[in-house]
Amino acid sequence: xxxxxxxxxxxxxxxxxxxxxxxxxxxxxxxxxxxxxxxxxxxxxxxxxxxxxxxxxxxxxxxxxxxxxxxxxxxxxxxxxxxxxxxxxxxxxxxxxxxxxxxxxxxxxxxxxxxxxxxxxxxxxxxxxxxxxxxxxxxxxxxxxxxxxxxxxxxxxxxxxxxxxxxxxxxxxxxxxxxxxxxxxxxxxxxxxxxxxxxxxxxxxxxxxxxxxxxxxxxxxxxxxxxxxxxxxxxxxxxxxxxxxxxxxxxxxxxxxxxxxxxxxxxxxxxxxxxxxxxxxxx
Amino acid sequence: xxxxxxxxxxxxxxxxxxxxxxxxxxxxxxxxxxxxxxxxxxxxxxxxxxxxxxxxxxxxxxxxxxxxxxxxxxxxxxxxxxxxxxxxxxxxxxxxxxxxxxxxxxxxxxxxxxxxxxxxxxxxxxxxxxxxxxxxxxxxxxxxxxxxxxxxxxxxxxxxxxxxxxxxxxxxxxxxxxxxxxxxxxxxxxxxxxxxxxxxxxxxxxxxxxxxxxxxxxxxxxxxxxxxxxxxxxxxxxxxxxxxxxxxxxxxxxxxxxxxxxxxxxxxxxxxxxxxxxxxxxxxxxxxxxxxxxxxxxxxxxxxxxxxxxxxxxxxxxxxxxxxxxxxxxxxxxxxxxxxxxxxxxxxxxxxxxxxxxxxxxxxxxxxxxxxxxxxxxxxxxxxxxxxxxxxxxxxxxxxxxxxxxxxxxxxxxxxxxxxxxxxxxxxxxxxx
Numbered sequence: 139x140x141x142x143x144x145x146x147x148x149x150x151x152x153x154x155x156x157x158x159x160x161x162x163x164x165x166x167x168x169x170x171x172x173x174x175x176x177x178x179x180x181x182x183x184x185x186x187x188x189x190x191x192x193x194x195x196x197x198x199x200x201x202x203x204x205x206x207x208x209x210x211x212x213x214x215x216x217x218x219x220x221x222x223x224x225x226x227x228x229x230x231x232x233x234x235x236x237x238x239x240x241x242x243x244x245x246x247x248x249x250x251x252x253x254x255x256x257x258x259x260x261x262x263x264x265x266x267x268x269x270x271x272x273x274x275x276x277x278x279x280x281x282x283x284x285x286x287x288x289x290x291x292x293x294x295x296x297x298x299x300x301x302x303x304x305x306x307x308x309x310x311x312x313x314x315x316x317x318x319x320x321x322x323x324x325x326x327x328x329x330x331x332x333x334x335x336x337x338x339x340x341x342x343x344x345x346x347x348x349x350x351x352x353x354x355x356x357x358x359x360x361x362x363x364x365x366x367x368x369x370x371x372x373x374x375x376x377x378x379x380x381x382x383x384x385x386x387x388x389x390x391x392x393x394x395x396x397x398x399x400x401x402x403x404x405x406x407x408x409x410x411x412x413x414x415x416x417x418x419x420x421x
Numbered sequence: 422x423x424x425x426x427x428x429x430x431x432x433x434x435x436x437x438x439x440x441x442x443x444x445x446x447x448x449x450x451x452x453x454x455x456x457x458x459x460x461x462x463x464x465x466x467x468x469x470x471x472x473x474x475x476x477x478x479x480x481x482x483x484x485x486x487x488x489x490x491x492x493x494x495x496x497x498x499x500x501x502x503x504x505x506x507x508x509x510x511x512x513x514x515x516x517x518x519x520x521x522x523x524x525x526x527x528x529x530x531x532x533x534x535x536x537x538x539x540x541x542x543x544x545x546x547x548x549x550x551x552x553x554x555x556x557x558x559x560x561x562x563x564x565x566x567x568x569x570x571x572x573x574x575x576x577x578x579x580x581x582x583x584x585x586x587x588x589x590x591x592x593x594x595x596x597x598x599x600x601x602x603x604x605x606x607x608x609x610x611x612x613x614x615x616x617x618x619x620x621x622x623x624x625x626x627x628x629x630x631x632x633x634x635x636x637x638x639x640x641x642x643x644x645x646x647x648x649x650x651x652x653x654x655x656x657x658x659x660x661x662x663x664x665x666x667x668x669x670x671x672x673x674x675x676x677x678x679x680x681x682x683x684x685x686x687x688x689x690x691x692x693x694x695x696x697x698x699x700x701x702x703x704x705x706x707x708x709x710x711x712x713x714x715x716x717x718x719x720x721x722x723x724x725x726x727x728x729x730x731x732x733x734x735x736x737x738x739x740x741x742x743x744x745x746x747x748x749x750x751x752x753x754x755x756x757x758x759x760x761x762x763x764x765x766x767x768x769x770x771x772x773x774x775x776x777x778x779x780x781x782x783x784x785x786x787x788x789x790x791x792x793x794x795x796x797x798x799x800x801x802x803x804x805x806x807x808x809x810x811x812x813x814x815x816x817x818x819x820x821x822x823x824x825x826x827x828x829x830x831x832x833x834x835x836x837x838x839x840x841x842x843x844x845x846x847x848x849x850x851x852x853x854x
Contacts, residue, residue, distance in 0.1 A: 339448045347455035347526060349492045351831045383584035391526055394550040410447040
């Protein structure tokens with residue numbers, strides 16, 4: 139009787155082992171599927187999302203660019219130091235405002251306002267004798283005070299208008315500083331600059347010299363570039379030549395000019411750069 | 422089992438990570454910043470005694486050739502720094518930093534020495550970016566060979582940078598009535614040094630160079646009938662090779678130089694024939710009621726493009742020499758003439774009469790792509806290709822008299838090269854000197 143039991147156990151063991159292998163196989167197949175889907179399909183969806191913009195090569199590349207515009211004026215690199223001059227400009231603007239107040243000063247001639255005042259004492263001096271008539275003197279005083287107040291308001295309005303004119307004629311770099319800091323679209327870091335990828339793209343584009351009659355030939359070349367952590371171009375090779383030796387030479391010449399990045403990326407960089415003058419062909 | 426499983430998972434995850442990072446670091450450059458290669462061309466410097474004429478000649482020839490190529494933008498010599506005044510026939514003698522500062526990517530330097538009427542000229546081409554010598558040559562010869570030396574170095578520059586040699590050290594034959602009669606002339610590819618090589622005192626037409634450039638064939642009315650002549654350029658010897666009754670015109674060498682295509686009217690109607698160099702008839706190519714003229718060989722030599730009015734107006738047709746089939750190539754325009762098949766076989770250039778004047782067009786041999794190359798007034802006729810296929814030479818009467826012009830194959834950079842004060846037409850470009 140014991141023999142059948144043992145044979146059943148061994149059979150069940152065999153069955154368990156078979157299920158386990160099946161599970162492992164299933165897991166492997168799922169992982170392979172994950173690799174295929176995650177590795178090949180996802181990047182294809184990511185590619186069109188890349189923003190298109192021009193990078194000012196005056197802006198240096200940084201590892202963690204902040205959000206902003208890569209083509210923002212280079213003078214905005216030091217916003218803190220820039221803010222100070224803005225503050226300093228205010229006192230400068232005041233004296234600038236004062237001289238224009240002079241026109242009102244001409245209006246101060248209507249500081250005829252003062253004229254009533256000398257007149258008033260004269261009246262007071264004469265009127266105190268008829269002491270019982272204080273009411274007309276008070277109303278006269280009120281009127282003169284009102285007149286003074288109105289003149290002051292006019293002067294204030296004229297002064298404000300002048301200040302507004304000054305502000306309108308003043309150059310306005312300070313406003314862009316606030317709205318467009320140096321950075322990249324979608325940047326999440328805290329450094330003023332552009333990302334290395336964009337900077338390299340702009341640099342190679344500027345360095346690439348290709349005669350116009352080579353644009354119509356549909357030539358495309360791919361280069362592999364490797365930079366060390368300190369920004370040195372350590373290796374480059376043509377992974378996909380165009381088939382035209384001259385076109386390939388122009389590409390290599392452009393790459394060779396980029397022997398050193400202006401900033402250290404802090405980690406090795408590897409890029410595949412495709413040189414395809416299709417945009418020029420469309421023009 | 423577990424360890425295998427863990428290793429497998431780790432490998433797969435890593436491969437996914439690597440793959441995704443590699444894909445994210447691909448950038449595409451779609452706009453070249455410059456549309457010509459910045460090139461610095463320095464004056465050649467003397468090893469000992471200075472000869473201004475030598476320096477000017479080499480400078481003039483090289484700058485004209487490189488400008489015509491359309492590949493280069495010459496750096497302004499006024500910006501040159503002191504390295505331009507240093508002899509630099511080896512890369513160690515060149516201060517590349519200075520040239521890079523000026524934005525030059527390619528540099529030409531040279532030095533010369535004259536002794537006993539002989540000139541020795543060293544010319545060098547450097548890559549400024551990689552700081553290395555790309556090409557160099559030591560030329561020795563007569564002072565009269567100086568222009569050829571410079572042309573030859575321009576060809577070497579083209580060969581080095583593009584992989585295909587240039588066509589500057591070549592000659593152009595053309596017809597001019599400078600002497601009072603239409604005679605055959607030869608000049609350098611840039612129009613310099615035009616010399617008359619025939620004295621038929623009648624009418625000479627339609628020259629064509631043999632593939633090696635040592636002979637030229639042409640039609641002449643010297644003996645009343647338009648017969649075909651062959652002339653050896655260096656010996657000056659001449660022979661009449663076809664004197665069929667009627668026309669013996671518009672002959673063209675096949676690329677191997679063993680056979681000629683031409684128009685004969687021996688049977689009363691102008692047709693395309695193939696003949697040997699001895700004038701013996703090999704084959705009648707066309708047989709139609711219309712006039713068939715101006716044949717031009719395909720590079721392989723299996724087809725001939727020609728002009729025919731067999732379907733009304735003059736249009737281009739292509740005859741297959743193997744099966745005899747003839748197909749029409751052009752349908753646009755009312756008058757298409759003088760086709761010339763490019764050396765690479767990709768294009769056929771021809772002239773078309775439109776709005777009262779001839780302009781040049783190109784068309785692919787399958788007839789699918791047609792482009793107008795020249796515009797405006799003035800008759801541009803008789804186009805012919807340079808042997809490298811980069812340029813087209815033609816005649817243009819925009820200034821009143823017919824003159825020889827040259828332009829790039831895309832129609833850009835046209836310029837007059839003939840300097841004779843007379844009508845100049847029917848150019849043909851040699852393959853060598």
